[in-house]
Amino acid sequence: MTTTGAEARRQIITEHVLKHGTASGAELAELTRVSLMTVHRDLDELARRGVLRRFRGGVSALPSTVFESNLDYRLGVNTAEKEAIAKTAADLVEPGTSVLLDDSTTALALARLLVDQAPLTVVTNARRVIDLFAGHEDIRLISLGGEYSHTHDSFLGVPCLEAVEALSLDMVLVSTSAMDARMTYHQEQDVVLVKRAMLASGTRKVLLMDRTKLARTALHRLAPVEDFDHLVVDDGVGGELLTSLRERTDVRVASTG
Template sequence: MFAAERRNVILEILKDKKRITVKELSQMLNVSEATLRSDLSQMEKKGLLTRTHGGAVLDSPIKAENTFSAREKKNKESKIAIAKKAMSLIHDKNCIFLDASTTALEIARLLKEENIRLTVLTNGISTAIELRDNPAITVILLGGMLRNGSMALEGPFGTSILNQIHVDILFTSARGFTVEEGLTDFSVYEVELKKVIVNKVEKVVAIVDHTKIGDNSIASFASVEDIDLFISDEDINQDLKKVFEKNHVQFMKS
């Protein structure tokens, strides 16, 4: 089991039990206590749980800085620049998927002013609301579970519609991106939804600002090989450029 998968399982266990000891986790997962202590430390740094003596408890309240409204204000200029670059990929009669990220919301804000015929699928409540008044755009909001502090509908409940509609482009952000883990997010429910979408769409476009490159979160939903185009607000280093070239990932700087 990879580290990201293991931490995903730990989070699921905590959601069920609310608290767990390292010894219990070791017995359940057949993993050394030293490895699990390292996992819990990394998860605590990401605000997913709180370490206790000998174990961990789940953080039930969403921290203020992690709410959608707080995240929307972070690096706003970078997100707008990325959104403007992404607009060059969208053409009349396309069917696109916008995830529930604050960067995708900036794309929606640009699209609502455009006279362009589109079908837009999204699991983002704010994104759907933003586009509702443009008569040329058909908006399909996927159903799902609404998590505290979030504006995303999560889970596999609405994925059946993806079997009926051909989606040209997925525009997706992430909580982090590394070469090893690819695009990662902290919500296991949103990760499961995004995995399905990545496998259904024609093209996957990552819309990721520079602060997230080199960081990762709890679980991966798209590997480097899954990404067709990567848009960021700053240039990337030569090592990452070589990885992208090797995996046929086009890079665009906003």
């Protein structure tokens, strides 16, 4: 099969797994009408690119304590909650200030709202946020360079760290993959290092978290909840967890209604 055919098949596999969360090798072989051996080669390549995660007998787009989901998968889940959180967070941002947005899908939802709150200085390592603000005359856009990550569609690594450490910003708005009542977490060390540097660069720190990320942990600790000036969650968070979080920081609850 030609390279073009292989790429088309891998796109079909990717779209199927992003839609369903997981799939077996046999299921994907039937879907694409190729041999199981060919499917396994496709899955090896997609895993190498960070698009999907291999497990025994199949492949997954779902997060775990040691693997983060691909950006395309995260863009398609919990969209109402992310949009509500973004709307509430946008009220914290004042025109004329400098803000840093990380490469999370919730920050991308926020970026779409901030286009109308110019003038702003926006700093980001997220390619899609860069594309969103590029060309807006009233937005001063600073792109953080680094090594490109297919999984996150953003820039990470030492060059990104060094660029962040050279800045001092009015507000930093980030999300991460997991948190409990005391601590925030992420699966990947490179992401943790960049997010820590981002938080250190900001006068005010805002954490954006939908309910699916709460009461969970991941491999690496990011920062204590009390290090954030504000936490914005959706109205699916409540009970003892919400009470505990409010003991540690200012919590804003976004309505999804």
